[in-house]
Amino acid sequence: MRYHAPMHYELLVQMKKTLGQLDKWLETATAHATAKSFDPKLYLEFRLAPDQRPFSFQVQTACDTVKLAAARLAGKQAPGHPDTEQSLDELRARVKSVTEYLDGFTAKDFEGAATRSITQPRWEGKVMTGTDYFLEHALPNFYFHVTHAYAILRHNGVGLGKRDYLGPLTMRQP
Amino acid sequence: MRYHAPMHYELLVQMKKTLGQLDKWLETATAHATAKSFDPKLYLEFRLAPDQRPFSFQVQTACDTVKLAAARLAGKQAPGHPDTEQSLDELRARVKSVTEYLDGFTAKDFEGAATRSITQPRWEGKVMTGTDYFLEHALPNFYFHVTHAYAILRHNGVGLGKRDYLGPLTMRQP
Numbered sequence: 001m002r003y004h005a006p007m008h009y010e011l012l013v014q015m016k017k018t019l020g021q022l023d024k025w026l027e028t029a030t031a032h033a034t035a036k037s038f039d040p041k042l043y044l045e046f047r048l049a050p051d052q053r054p055f056s057f058q059v060q061t062a063c064d065t066v067k068l069a070a071a072r073l074a075g076k077q078a079p080g081h082p083d084t085e086q087s088l089d090e091l092r093a094r095v096k097s098v099t100e101y102l103d104g105f106t107a108k109d110f111e112g113a114a115t116r117s118i119t120q121p122r123w124e125g126k127v128m129t130g131t132d133y134f135l136e137h138a139l140p141n142f143y144f145h146v147t148h149a150y151a152i153l154r155h156n157g158v159g160l161g162k163r164d165y166l167g168p169l170t171m172r173q174p
Numbered sequence: 175m176r177y178h179a180p181m182h183y184e185l186l187v188q189m190k191k192t193l194g195q196l197d198k199w200l201e202t203a204t205a206h207a208t209a210k211s212f213d214p215k216l217y218l219e220f221r222l223a224p225d226q227r228p229f230s231f232q233v234q235t236a237c238d239t240v241k242l243a244a245a246r247l248a249g250k251q252a253p254g255h256p257d258t259e260q261s262l263d264e265l266r267a268r269v270k271s272v273t274e275y276l277d278g279f280t281a282k283d284f285e286g287a288a289t290r291s292i293t294q295p296r297w298e299g300k301v302m303t304g305t306d307y308f309l310e311h312a313l314p315n316f317y318f319h320v321t322h323a324y325a326i327l328r329h330n331g332v333g334l335g336k337r338d339y340l341g342p343l344t345m346r347q348p
Contacts, residue, residue, distance in 0.1 A: 007181040007184070010181070010305070010309060011309065013309075014309045014310060014313070014314070017310070018314060048222065048325050048328060048329045049328045049329050049331075052328055117348060119348070123345060125347075125348065126345040126346060126347065126348070127345065127346055127347075127348045128343060128344060128345055128346065129344075129346075131184070132343070132344040135184060135185065135187075135188045136188060136191070136340065136341075136343050136344060137340065137343060139188070140188070140192060140317060140339070140340060141336075141340070143314060143317030143318070143321060144317070144321050144324075144336075144339060147317060147318050147321035147322065147325070148321065148325060150318075151222050151321070151322060151325050154222060154223045154226055155222045155223050155329075157223075162315075162318075165314070165318060166310065166311065166314060166315070167310075169302060169306070169310050169311060170302060170303075170306040170310060171297060171300040171301065171302055172300060172301055172302070172303075173299075173300065173301075174291060174293070174299065174300070174301045
């Protein structure tokens with residue numbers, strides 16, 4: 001029987017791919033601002049509702065969600081990122097930093113992840129298993145924030161489509 | 175060693191949970207329209223950009239994405255849904271129909287899913303493995319469309335928050 005990488009690793013690889021797509025959206029947004037002669041810094045404060053978080057937060061939180069998921073599931077300490085980005089280029093650097101952090105993991109790091117006990121200060125002493133935390137919390141949160149980043153750009157005229165969201169698909173000849 | 179359900183099944187269970195949350199957002203949106211004295215049918219055409227699809231499409235496509243993923247990965251034929259919904263109540267019936275369809279699957283249905291060959295007419299004869307299709311295509315697409323549905327409601331004043339998105343989390347005493 002062939003070796004099956006733990007589910008958590010396979011999903012983290014997919015999330016890393018999506019971060020790569022997010023980086024391309026930031027590049028496209030910068031080009032859009034240049035073409036329309038507005039300061040790309042403006043994107044950072046755009047939001048879809050007055051009581052939703054702005055674009056910068058969506059990107060930062062997408063990065064943190066996958067970074068913390070990888071670290072917690074592998075029992076490691078994640079590097080800190082202080083949320084001080086002031087431009088799209090700085091947000092791209094954040095995405096790059098997290099992508100490189102994820103590059104350091106292998107499937108073997110997640111062999112004990114399913115049953116690892118995960119907690120956060122806000123959970124007031126309660127815990128989730130690694131799999132429950134990943135599937136119920138980290139995974140949907142990650143896609144929530146990347147999709148909000150995408151939607152804020154689309155709402156503000158940046159030319160993106162579903163292919164930019166998904167990225168290339170691993171198709172084969174039958 | 176305890177039995178591990180195939181990854182595809184565990185993810186489909188999570189996606190089904192998210193459909194349950196989507197149903198609650200539709201209920202909250204209906205109550206919001208009633209409180210503000212507008213016709214809840216109006217939501218169906220709301221969109222975040224003129225060249226994005228409207229709310230009704232986001233809900234229909236979220237439903238189709240998870241329905242088709244389950245069917246294709248299990249080698250079954252999915253029931254058809256003709257995209258004729260004209261109200262939030264009809265969209266809720268669509269969500270309910272797909273949720274009940276997903277209830278009919280067990281972990282055993284996905285034991286061959288990882289290596290099953292998946293194709294769609296638009297792929298022009300090419301195929302994806304079950305796992306590639308699920309992780310690269312179905313999973314991110316599903317969260318794309320549910321998050322767009324959520325974001326369109328938030329953009330139009332419906333009172334939802336992250337807890338409504340995630341739903342209850344399986345927390346335990348340590």
